[in-house]
Amino acid sequence: MDLRLTEEQEAFAASVRAFAHEHVEPGVLERDRAGRWDPELWREVAAFGLAGLPVPEEYGGSGADVLTTGLALEALAYGGRDAGLNLSLGAHLTIGCMPIALHGTDEQKQQWLPRMASGASIGAFAITEPEAGSDTAGMKTSARREGDTWVLNGTKTFITNGGLADVVTVVARTDPDAPDGQAFTAFLVEAGWNGFSVSRELKKLGNRTSPTVELSFSDVEVPETAVLGDPGTALWAVGFECFDWERTCMxxxxxxxxxxxxxxxxxxxxxxxxxxxxxxxxxxxxxxxxxxxxxxxxxxxxxxxxxxxxxxxxxxxxxxxxxxxxxxxxxxxxxxxxxxxxxxxxxxxxxxxxxxxxxxxxxxxxxxxxxxxxxxxxxxxxx
Structure with a gap:
């Protein structure tokens, strides 16, 4: 195993550090004190090319591998000192974009990935609940099928980017009687759908420049076309893949x-x-x-x-x-x-x-x- 960086990787990391030092670090103290998300700063980060790093090139991303994506996050943190921005970007990339890139249909990828890679749309992932954190199988958010539609009900909490996202990957129980590996399904829920709302903004110890919220789902009608991956497999196929990206990259x-x-x-x-x-x-x-x-x-x-x-x-x-x-x-x-x-x-x-x-x-x-x-x-x- 050779973990030495290539000249290209070294130059890329240096460019991200320089960008962050010039554009991100100024004003970080004031943003943290105010607990303020800066949309203009997000647009600068996206324009620099960081919002779609691991997204395949055919969908507007850079096609970067895990190591290179991690290098960018490390360099952004070093140069910018804005952990909240890093949190939002990391979540957007690893648990926002990648579930769609890995498990989405061609239509889902075409609909979302180009916009997410450009930074025009922000992604989020919702699995944690008030009574189900480490015990992910204890989730109570449910989705029942009614014809060609799924009806989603429940609450998700500690959701990074939840109030910013245009699309949220939501994991819900779809079969109350099945074993855990066959009981949960992932859905791409869009901002603005009836019954989907931010029910509470959460005040945090740190990472204050990244908004964290509680999400509420009240009879949200989700079309069959918004099911991400195979029904019933979300806990292992989608959820644990997201955790894997967090642990190796974010x-x-x-x-x-x-x-x-x-x-x-x-x-x-x-x-x-x-x-x-x-x-x-x-x-x-x-x-x-x-x-x-x-x-x-x-x-x-x-x-x-x-x-x-x-x-x-x-x-x-x-x-x-x-x-x-x-x-x-x-x-x-x-x-x-x-x-x-x-x-x-x-x-x-x-x-x-x-x-x-x-x-x-x-x-x-x-x-x-x-x-x-x-x-x-x-x-x-x-x-």
Missing amino acids: IASAVGGMHRDLDECVRYAKDREAFGKPIGTFGAIQHKLAQMRIRLENARNLQRQAAWRKDHGLEHQIEASMAKAYVGEAAVASALDAVQIHGGWGYLDEFHVERSLRDAKLATIGGGTTEIQELLISRMLLG
């Missing part, structure tokens, strides 16, 4: 944040003086910096290994869960170190690292908690 955003925090801490340790000398000369600070670098290297290697194996069609589930579990916890640990290195200034939002701590915590929860990843790893070890 987690790269946290790696980019870790790298930027480390570089900022090194700079601060050289400039900040205490007792007549730079704080970087003190062993306590040096040890924190060293641990941040070790975590960064391990996090990046685990993420890229999982992405590389997925790209090459190799077994990668245990690598994906290891990456998700490690990166999330490492990002929080390094963010805590960054705050401590900055001392009192690190506790203020103007130095950004307090936001890094708030933003990093999501990586231990979203897309499958650390505990769920450890459970999956242990099950694969034990067979």
Whole structure:
């Protein structure tokens, strides 16, 4: 396995970092304080070519592989320091576009992917419910067939991009008596359909520039043409594929944040003086910096290994869960170190690292908690 980047990949990542530094980082502090989504910034990201990275070229995308898509998210996080934007873009790409690209009919792909790849339409994925998070099979949202139409009822929560999306992939129970692997179906539900609404906007600890909402479905009539994939197979075929993309690719955003925090801490340790000398000369600070670098290297290697194996069609589930579990916890640990290195200034939002701590915590929860990843790893070890 050779995880060295090609010259083309290195140049691409550098271009994304430069773009993010110029267009994304300015104003991020104010956007976070206001909890504000910036549609104009989204249009700039799309115009730069990031909104359709893994979408096949025939549908207007770049046809990028998992590793390259992750590189873009890592570079955007490093240069832009806007974890909320990264969250929305990552969700749009990995669990918005890819379910349609992988499981959609030709008509569904033609209808949605060109618009999503251009950024004109935003995608979202709705599987989590108020009483069904890690226990996805506990979903209560239902869809019953009435002739050529499905009638959808229920509630989904913690939905990234839910209030922005033009189309939401919704997983619902369609057979109450079938085993889990045959009981759930995915539907492409369009914004504006009768009975489909945002019932609540959720206020979050971090990633505040990305809107997260609760969605309500009240007798939403969904045509047969909006069924995504084979009926009954959504939990494994669609849902777990989305989780796989999150764990192998989307987690790269946290790696980019870790790298930027480390570089900022090194700079601060050289400039900040205490007792007549730079704080970087003190062993306590040096040890924190060293641990941040070790975590960064391990996090990046685990993420890229999982992405590389997925790209090459190799077994990668245990690598994906290891990456998700490690990166999330490492990002929080390094963010805590960054705050401590900055001392009192690190506790203020103007130095950004307090936001890094708030933003990093999501990586231990979203897309499958650390505990769920450890459970999956242990099950694969034990067979």
